[in-house]
Amino acid sequence: MNQIAALPMYNVSPALAADWHALLVDVLRNVDPRAAIVEPDDLHTFWRRPDLLLSQTCGYPYVLGLHEHVQLIATPRFDAPGCESANYSSVLVTRDDAQFDSIEACRGARAAFNSTDSNSGYNALRHAVAPHAKNGRFFGATLETGSHLGSLRAIAEDRADLAAIDCVTMAFARDAYPELTGRLREIGYTRSSPGLPLIASTHVAPEQIDALRDALDEAVTAQPERARRLKLKGFSRLPPEAYESIRQMENEARVANYARLA
Structure with missing residues (x-):
């Protein structure tokens, strides 16, 4: 089964969309180069797909039932007013x-x-x-x-x-x-x-989960100018219970x- 991925949540402008796409390409290169980057039409259906390798969702649908279908990978830390840690x-x-x-x-x-x-x-x-x-x-x-x-x-x-x-x-x-x-x-x-979580299907193997986390960290440190444009300081690994505050x-x-x- 070929895996799929998308980072749909912060494509506020075409330039930002290109940077998020490039970051995702770098992550997939280190985890599964065969994975396809797609543009989902129905996010709620997309997030529940068994072949989902990596995506980002909102914390509200996550706590309202999506958490039963996905694994929590990481939560981004942004450099923006109103953000503190993750x-x-x-x-x-x-x-x-x-x-x-x-x-x-x-x-x-x-x-x-x-x-x-x-x-x-x-x-x-x-x-x-x-x-x-x-x-x-x-x-x-x-x-x-x-x-x-x-x-x-x-x-x-x-x-x-x-x-x-x-x-x-x-x-x-x-x-x-x-x-x-x-x-x-x-x-x-x-x-x-807690910020918008990065997720993967429950079908993704533990070793790929670890690889995803490592690849996300590397994508930030390897391209500091891109990370700056994305206001991305890094990723935290929160427990699922952290999202109960939502x-x-x-x-x-x-x-x-x-x-x-x-």
Whole structure:
């Protein structure tokens, strides 16, 4: 069975996509040169494939059931505001000319989010809002945009007022799209949690898991300029239980009678 791989989560710009592809090529060269790099259409199906050698997922789907189908390989450590070791948070973003200066001030505002299965864009924002919600509501309206960049554009174009943006994505967006991010303003951060995990199928052998971890470390040290462009400091090896903090954020919102972003 030929194995497959993809790193789909931080391709914020074409240049970044090329760098992530090059890093993946280097990793596969040292682990399985026959493995194919693919562009998945349906990530949830792709992450569950038995021939998956390496990919990256969001921590929210990981704790909501994906962990039963995959092995946790590593968690990246990024050099970006809002990151600490292998943890990251979401930046709360509004328009530069908006009146909002805190999450509390956003009552009745329009919230944008990338998707309901996103920890950074949905789960973390719901958790931040939950203490301020009344009868399960806080926002005047919500808008699903399909991506963090889509949420940033919705705010800049006055179709939404607030979004929670993965702080790594935000750092990449500042570099790649300064005209867009220059129209926006940060008003805070959400609670931090472990970053987006690298995963492999449960069918991948232990010796390949070890080889993947070694190859990821080597890909960072062997190409320091690429690592700098990717803001990648290295990889940590967290236990799966570390990601339970993401489920805890969901549970705390539910206890506060705020089960969905509204």
